[in-house]
Amino acid sequence: MALQYIALVTLILVYSLIFIGGYISSAGLGLTCPEWPLCPSGLPNEEYFIEWTHRLIAATIATLVLATAVGTWLNKNTGRKMKFTSTFAGILVITQITLGALVINLKLHALLVSIHLGVGVLLFSMVLLTTLFAFRITKKPIESTV
């Protein structure tokens, strides 16, 4: 089933983005791209390549997380727990992108950067649980017609 592989790819991307975010923060590159949503020329540039990559991966994650949530609701074999974790992940990813914009607009306000880290960890947890639930989906047995 495609859902479990989409969830797994999302999990790997969220982990990578947390790593890249930590690098941006500790290397002091947070304001290399001062505009939102696009960087000045719109295209990757040596000056803000890492920040640009952070946003591109974030946009990809948002698409995958929302697709997983929709897929979970459409799939008859998913349980209530998976519906909850995937929907909560959808809410968190939208919150995280909004926070990302605020982090830039408010020039890396310490409290907002800390909340951005906290929401990122929570998002990772929800995507992890969704992935585990997705790999445990059991297909309903085909009813015998004999």
Ligand code: HEM
């Ligand atoms: C799924 C989406 C995202 C995740 C999981 C994520 C995660 C993170 C993490 C873990 C950090 C490191 C925070 C720290 O070390 O305290 C970070 C830093 C940062 N993020 Fe994100 N992020 C996401 C989306 C975005 C978006 C959309 C933007 C901007 C539009 C953004 C802007 C930033 C900036 C500017 C920093 C550096 C803050 C600093 O210099 O202290 N993030 N991100």
